[in-house]
Amino acid sequence: MTTSAAEVAADRLQWLADHSPDAWRLARLASPAVRIEPHLLRSLRVELLPDADVGTEADLWFSPVVESQGVDAIVLDAQTADVLRRDLAGEADLFRRASDIIERAHEQLPPALRLEERINAIALLEGEAAAGRIDDELRTAIRAMTTSPERAGEIARWVLRAWPRLHETVRNTPAAATLALAASTLLRRRMTADPLAARARLTELSWVLPSIQFNLYVQLGVELLDGSLSFVEAASGTGLRVPDTKPPLVELEWHIGGEQQVRVVDAVPGRVVDLNGSVAEVRIGTLDGAEYVVTREAEAADSTSAVGEPEWLDLSLFDAVAEACVRVAPAEPTRTAEWTTAFYIGPYTLATSRWPLEGRERIRIMPSPGDDTFDIVNANLGADVLVMEPATGHAHSEPVQMATPPLQAAAPETGGDLQVEPTRVVILGHDGETLRGVEGLAWVSDFEGREFAVTLDRRTLPAGFVGGPVIASDRVRGLVASIEIRDAAADSPGAAASVVCHIAGASAIFDAYELFRKRRSARAASASASASTQQNAPSEPAQQHAPDSSSPPPPDLAQQNAPADLVEDGAPEFVQSMTSDAGGPRFARIIVVGDLAAGKSELIRALSSDASPQNVDDRCTFGWVERRGRRPVSSGAQVAGTEPLAGGPAGLVFYECTTDRRWPIEIDLEFTALALIVASVIDKPGQSAQAWVRRIQDASRDVPVLVVGAQADANPEIAKLAEREINSIAAGLEIRQGGRSRFEAIEPPRIVSARTRQNVDALRESIIERIDWSAQPRVEPGAFENARASAVRSLSARPPIEGGTTLRPGDPAAGWHDRLAPLTGERRVADGIVVRDPALFEALVLTIIDVADKRYNNVPAARIDEIGRRWPDLSSRWQQLRSLDLDPVTVIRGVAAELERLRLAVVVMAGNTEVIALPFLVGSGFLSQPESSAARILSANWTGEARDVFVALVVRFAWEQGNVRELTWDGPGQRGAAILSDPDLFIQADESGGTARLSVLTGDRSLRLEASRIAYSLREQLESLLPGNASLSFEQGEGSAYMA
C-alpha cells in the first residue's frame, strides 16, 4: 500500500498532537523557519507557549515531523512544515509574533535564508496582494547574482534548494521566475517551467542568462496539430534552434477569437501544449530572441527559404579550436607503438587519440617544480595530439591529472620540444568504451561546452567523409568533440554542406552518446532493412537511397563505415595495450545502501550485466552489517554483483548494506569509490534517502554519492513525487559535497526501475562517470574475475562465534543445540532480514538465554526489548555480537519467531511487552508422577507428535496462569512432559505410536472449578495448535467439571 506525502505528513502531525500537544504547538510556531535551532525553540516556547515545559523542545526535536536532526538545528519535514505554516497563518497575529521571533533569532543566518523566511511569511499573510513587495525583495537576490560569479553561484544554489519551500505566490513573481531560470541555467539543473508560464515573458528573462548559454543549442521539431502544439525530436539541421537551458524554454503566442494568448513552456520532445482551440499560426520565441512562426501548410507557401542556401555560421570558434591542437616536434625516434590514449593537459584541455600514426616521441614537460613524475611524456606527432605517459618507474596508477599547467618547453637534453602550450585540444577518436581503461589517467575540469558550425563546399571534403566520431568518453568528465555533417542530403559535388563541430562539456556527453547510439541502431536497422528489401523486393532498390530526413541515417552514413565503428574495432587491442603492463584492471567498490526492501539487490542485478546465477551469489546478501576487527565498521558483508567494464580494464563490485533505519550504523567507506543510496519510491523515499545521506556523510564526506529512487514501476504517480524529493536531496547533497565542480554538468537519473530497466543504463553510466578511477586499486590479471568468489569465500570463512558449538554441557538444554543446529542453516528472522549463518543464529539464541531468567512465572523468559538493551552487558559474548549492527529488538523478535516456529519457545505478551518464554530450560525438580489422589479433569488424544504441541501448550498455559513451578520434557526416564502449577495442576503429555496423549490432573479437589476453567482454556489452545488434519478427541475425567 502506498501513501501520499500529504497523508504521511498528516499522520505525523496527528501522532505528535496525540503524544505531545505542546510539541505540536511549538512545531506550528516554528514552521515558518527554514531551520530551527535550540535558541529559536526556546524563544518561541517562552514567549508564545509559556505554559509548555522545557521538555517540549526535546519532544519536538525527536519527533517524526523532523526531517533531519543535527547537533545544532533541526529541519521540519517539508510537507509537514507547509501544513503547519498554512495553519498558523490562520492566526495572523500569532503568525506575525512567531515570524518576529524567528527573524530576531535568525539574524546570524545567511541573508538568503532570511529572505526566504521573510517572503514566505509575507505571502502567507498577504497572499497575491503582496506579490509586488515580494518581487522587490527578490530583486535584491537578483542584484546579488550580478555582482560576482561566486555570489551568483551562492544565490543559485539557494534558489534550487529553496524553490520547493517557497510559497506559490512567491514562485509566481517575475523575480522568482528570473531567479529560477538563472539558477537552473547556471547550475544546469532542471527546474519546472510552470512558474514561468504564469508571469514571465522570455524576453524579460533572457538577460539573466550567461552569454555562453547562447552557444549551446538544441534542435527541436514542432508540429501544429488541431488544437495543440507538440514538440518532437528534430532531424539534423531542421526545426527550432533553442538555447539549451534546462529545460529549453520557448514562448508561445497565438490568438483565439482575437484574444492574444501567451505561454512559456518547456520545449522538450513529447511535450504537447494545449492551445484551447484550433489556431492557424503560433509564434514561437526563444531566449536568444529568435522567433519562429508555425503556420498551416497552405499558408506557408510564401516561405522565402531556399533549398541549399548555405548557412552562415561562426568560423572564428572553429579557428580557435583548430589552433588549439597541439603539435609536438620529434626529438628522437622511438619504437613504434600501436596505441595512444587520452590525458589531461590543462584545465580546459584533454588530448586524446586512440590511434597512432607514427611512433611516439619523448618530450619533456615540467608540470611543476620538483615534480618529475610526469616530466617524460610520449608525444604522438602524426595524430596531432599530445599523449603523456608517466616516466619510467612511476606507477600507472599515478594520476596524470597531477600534472599542472602550463606545460613548458622541454629541456633539449631530454628530448622533445613542445611548441605550443596546449591550452585546449580537440578530442577525437574515442567512444565511451574505449576510454574506460584509461579514464583514471584523464581528467578535465569543468568545461563550458559549445557548438559551432562552418559552411564549406563538399568538394573540399575527402571522398566519403561523413563526419567525425562523435563520442568521447563520458568518463573523461568534461569534453566531447565531434564533427557532424548536418546537411548531407545534397550529394552533388558543388553543393554546400553544413559541418557542425560539437565541443561540449560533460553535460553534452549523454546527448552525444545517444546520437551515436541512434545512428548505430539506425545503420543496423537500415542494413537489415536493406538486406530484407533486397531479398523481398529486389525490383525497388532505389527506395533504399531516397533522401528522407525523417528516417536516419543519411544515405552516406548508411553506406559508409561510421567513424565510431572504426574506433570500436580497435577497442580490444587498445584495452589490451592499456592493461598489459599495468598490473591488471582497476575495480571500484560501490556500496549500495538503503532501507530494507528498497530494491537494492534488484537494482544491483539490473546494473550488473553479468548477473547470471553463477556471477551473483545469493548467499552473499546478508541483512546486516558487520564490524570487523577492532574498528567498528560496516563493510557490508555482501557482494551483490560485479560488473566488468569494457572487456576487463575496469570493473565494479557492488556491496550491499542495510539495516533498520532507526538503528545506528557505521559504514566503512574506505576504499569505496561511490556510495549509491537507494530509496524505494513507494516507501517514504525522501525520508529514507535523507537518513542514508546523513549516514553516508557521517562516515565520509569525500566519497561521491548518488541517490536514486527505486521501484519506479510500482506506482508511476508516486514515482513522480518521489523524483522531486530525491532530486532535492541529491541536489543538496552535491552542493554539500563542495558544489558540482567535477560532476556538475552531469545529471544522473533520480528514478529507476530494475524491473522495467527504466534509467538503469543511465544510472550505470552515472556511476561510472563519478568514480575517480585513478584512485581505484588495480588487481592482478584474473583477480577481478575472482573478486566475487573471494568475497564469497571470506564470508563463508567467517569464524564461528566462540561458545556456539556447545551449549552449557550438562544443561538439560544441551540437547536442544544438537537439534537446532541442522535447522538453522538459513532463517528469515524478520522481514528483509535473513540469517544464513548457523553460528550467528545460535549466538542470538544464546543471548536470549543469557538474558532469560525465571522471573516470568517460573518459566525462563526474557523481555524482547530488554534483550536488546542488555547486549552490552553480556561481556565476552557482547564482543562477539557487536558485529550485528542491527536493531536488536528486530533481530530478537525475528529469532523468537523462529524459535516459536521450531516449538522451542513461545512468545507471549506480558502487559504490553513481548516476552520469549523458553520452556526447554526448565528441568529441575521434575515431579515424575502426580499424587495418587489427583483427579483427571481432562484427557486429550491426537494424532501426531506430542512434544511440540505440548511445549507450546503448556508454556502458553503457564504464561496465562502464572506461577508455573516446574516444567520439563524428556527428563530422565520420562517419555513425556509435565507441568506443575499453582493451583495444583499436573499436566502431562506423552506419545506412542504416532498418537499423543495429554492428561490434566489436579490433586486438590477443592479447586476443581478453577481447574476446570483452566482445562477448558487448555482445550481451546490445543485445538488452535493442532494442524487441521489432526484427529483430536477428549475424554472426560472424573474430576472434569468443565464438560458440564
Place this chain on the structure above:
Amino acid sequence: MKRGPVSLGDVVRVNIELRPGDAETAETIREMLGIEHAPVASAQPGVGEWSPSLPGPATPVRPVRLPPKPASASSSASGKGRTIVKTVKTATSSSPATTQRPVWLEQPGDSLGPAGHAAPPAPLPLFGPPRGRSILSAALATTVAEGDVDIDQVTGTIAERRPLRELPRHPVPTLRRGVQLLLDVSAGMDPYRADQQTLRKALDDILSDDRFEVVSFAGCPSRGAGSGAREQWSAWEPPPAGTPILAVTDLGIGSTPFDEDRASTAEWLRFAQRVRSEGFVLLALVPYEARRWPAALARAMTLLHWSERTTVGEVRRALRRTYSRPR
C-alpha cells in the same frame, strides 16, 4: 600550419582504414586530407584561456533559415482528426536578447548580502536571572558549622555544667566544596547543548576553579566518563569526599528509543546507589517536568527540574527531602 575542416579525426580514421606502413605513406595521406605535417616552428601559438564568448560573437551567427520541408516527425505523429502543418521560421530578431537588462537593475537598490559567520545566539537561560544564581547556589551548597556561635547550645552546655570542649556554631551553607559537573553528551541532550555550556559558565563564575570539575558522559556515567574526547574516557571517578555531584541529563527520557546512548532507569539506579554508598550527594538537572521522571530515580537521587520556572524554594524542598532520607 594549415588547418582544414577535415581535422584530426579524419586523419585517424583514414589511417585506421588504410594502416600506412611507413611514415612516408602516412605523410601522403595527411597531404591528401589537406593536413600538412608542419615543421616545429610553424606551430601556432596558443590561444589562451577559453573564456565564454561575448553575447555578440565576433562573426555574428546568422540563424539558419530552414528550407520549407516537413517537420522531422511529421510523418509519425499524425493523430486522428489532426492536421499537421509545416514548421517555418519566418523571422528572427537581429541579436540575442541578452543585453536587455531591466531598468530597475541599473538603478541603485539593495543587494542581498553575503553569508556572514556569526555564531548563533545562546538560548534564553533555563536558570537565568534573577534567580538562576540563587538556584545553583542553593542546589550545590553544603553546610559547615562556621556560622554564628550557637548561643543556645553554649548556654545549655554551661547550664548543665558540662565542659565546653568546642565552640558550637550554627551551620551555614557554603560552595567551598565545589561540584563535580557531569554533562550528558548523548543525543538526547542535543536540544540543550547550549544550555549545558551556559550552565557550565555560570558555575564557573560562582565556584573556584580548583573545586569545579567538569566531566562528560553519554547516557549514564557508569558507562564511562572523562573530560576529553570520548575515545579517551575511562571509568567514572568520584570527586573528593564531600563534593556534591551534579548530573545534567535527560535520564534517558528523551531522544529516540533506538539511541545507542540512551540509558535505562536500571543503569541510573545502579549508579545512584553507588554514589550514595560512597557518601556523595547526587543531584540531577533534568529538562523534563517531574511527572516524566522515573519514580525509582526520583527516590534514589535528587532530581531538579531544569526549567526557567524552577524556583529556589523548590530546589530547597527537594534538597531537604534528600537530606532527610536515611543513608
